[in-house]
Amino acid sequence: METAVGELCGPVTVAKLDHHGWKDSSNARWLNSVRPQCILIPSCAKDHPAENALRRVLDPLVYGDGLERDSNGPSTGVFVTTDASRKLLGDELFSRMKPYGHVVVRVYEGGNAYQVFVLDNRSIDYHVIYKTGIIKL
Numbered sequence: 762m763e764t765a766v767g768e769l770c771g772p773v774t775v776a777k778l779d780h781h782g783w784k785d786s787s788n789a790r791w792l793n794s795v796r797p798q799c800i801l802i803p804s805c806a807k808d809h810p811a812e813n814a815l816r817r818v819l820d821p822l823v824y825g826d827g828l829e830r831d832s833n834g835p836s837t838g839v840f841v842t843t844d845a846s847r848k849l850l851g852d853e854l855f856s857r858m859k860p861y862g863h864v865v866v867r868v869y870e871g872g873n874a875y876q877v878f879v880l881d882n883r884s885i886d887y888h889v890i891y892k893t894g895i896i897k898l
Contacts, residue, residue, distance in 0.1 A: 782810025
């Protein structure tokens with residue numbers, strides 16, 4: 762289903778990885794069809810995202826130049842909601858994602874720009890721990 766939906770949908774700005782980035786999701790054809798500038802991974806278990814799904818997202822051979830560009834470029838990166846997968850992924854691979862926490866995507870009036878914020882999910886005030894620049898479309 763993922764491949765067919767990706768081909769029907771075409772390029773998007775922001776995408777949420779299917780099934781928390783589980784190993785059977787986010788195939789190469791889907792990634793090349795939707796080509797998101799920003800990927801969100803709502804993780805809730807130690808194996809979210811799965812290593813092979815994250816490697817596909819970050820692999821320049823699978824997904825153009827990957828999603829590790831600067832926020833001033835056309836990509837804002839890969840965002841994950843917890844660090845539960847850090848041990849399984851290893852620090853090197855886990856560090857290729859933005860800081861983890863509550864992820865908020867703010868779309869500005871008119872829909873021609875957006876910004877991504879990561880809020881500290883370990884604090885009661887949810888202060889901002891990371892933010893991209895304003896990305897103009």
